[in-house]
Amino acid sequence: MKGLFITLEGPDGSGKSTVANLLGEYFEKLGIDCIITREPGGTQIGEKIRDIIVDNENKAMGAETEALLFAASRAQHVHEKICPSLEEGKVVVCDRFLFSSLAYQGVGRGLGVERVKMINEFGLRGVKPDLIIFFDCDPTLTILRKTKAGGDRLELLGDKFHERVYEGYKEIIKMYPENVEIVDARRPIREVYKEVVKLIDALLEKTEGLK
Numbered sequence: 001m002k003g004l005f006i007t008l009e010g011p012d013g014s015g016k017s018t019v020a021n022l023l024g025e026y027f028e029k030l031g032i033d034c035i036i037t038r039e040p041g042g043t044q045i046g047e048k049i050r051d052i053i054v055d056n057e058n059k060a061m062g063a064e065t066e067a068l069l070f071a072a073s074r075a076q077h078v079h080e081k082i083c084p085s086l087e088e089g090k091v092v093v094c095d096r097f098l099f100s101s102l103a104y105q106g107v108g109r110g111l112g113v114e115r116v117k118m119i120n121e122f123g124l125r126g127v128k129p130d131l132i133i134f135f136d137c138d139p140t141l142t143i144l145r146k147t148k149a150g151g152d153r154l155e156l157l158g159d160k161f162h163e164r165v166y167e168g169y170k171e172i173i174k175m176y177p178e179n180v181e182i183v184d185a186r187r188p189i190r191e192v193y194k195e196v197v198k199l200i201d202a203l204l205e206k207t208e209g210l211k
């Protein structure tokens with residue numbers, strides 16, 4: 001595939017979404033075609049699946065169902081948006097991807113990293129990120145900020161769950177270190193963004209035909 005696939009990963013409230021939007025402006029300035037997208041969601045069908053997943057009324061949802069819904073949203077995203085954009089030579093920046101399912105469902109929900117990876121691979125068509133940026137910050141403070149205003153079904157799962165997810169991310173990075181870069185996300189967002197830009201510049205240097 002011709003484009004570049006960059007994913008942003010990390011705990012809730014680690015600043016990924018803000019950085020994703022700033023990256024959109026950055027690529028525009030460089031004159032590089034880029035799409036900013038997110039998971040769960042990213043397509044019309046995916047956004048409907050997202051609504052089911054985050055709905056606080058869906059308390060009866062089983063962990064396996066949750067994992068399959070995330071995988072279904074991702075499969076649609078790959079089919080409808082990620083693959084076609086990469087084929088067209090675009091840069092795709094995705095706020096959360098496979099590592100989120102491995103950390104939240106595999107470790108957080110206790111379904112097992114390998115099993116969750118397997119159900120996801122069915123819908124991935126072999127797509128792999130060229131760069132995975134992990135926003136490293138302890139979730140206990142950031143999640144507090146988010147849940148003050150209410151919070152969705154997953155955000156409200158409590159400190160213990162989010163600590164497990166964070167530890168899970170670190171395990172997963174050790175298991176699959178390929179193309180992973182870690183950014184210290186406890187710093188002010190501008191500094192985090194600057195470091196992310198450095199990583200992206202290095203990737204662009206290595207990639208012919210985009211700049």
Ligand code: TYD
Pocket residue numbers: 012013017038039040054070096097098100101102104105152154155
């Ligand atoms: P996100 O969009 O990052 O949260 P926000 O609404 O705050 O922007 O993701 C919604 C929730 O879904 C978040 O708690 C992380 C969780 N999640 C998983 O559990 N597994 C996944 O595969 C993905 C993509 C997200």
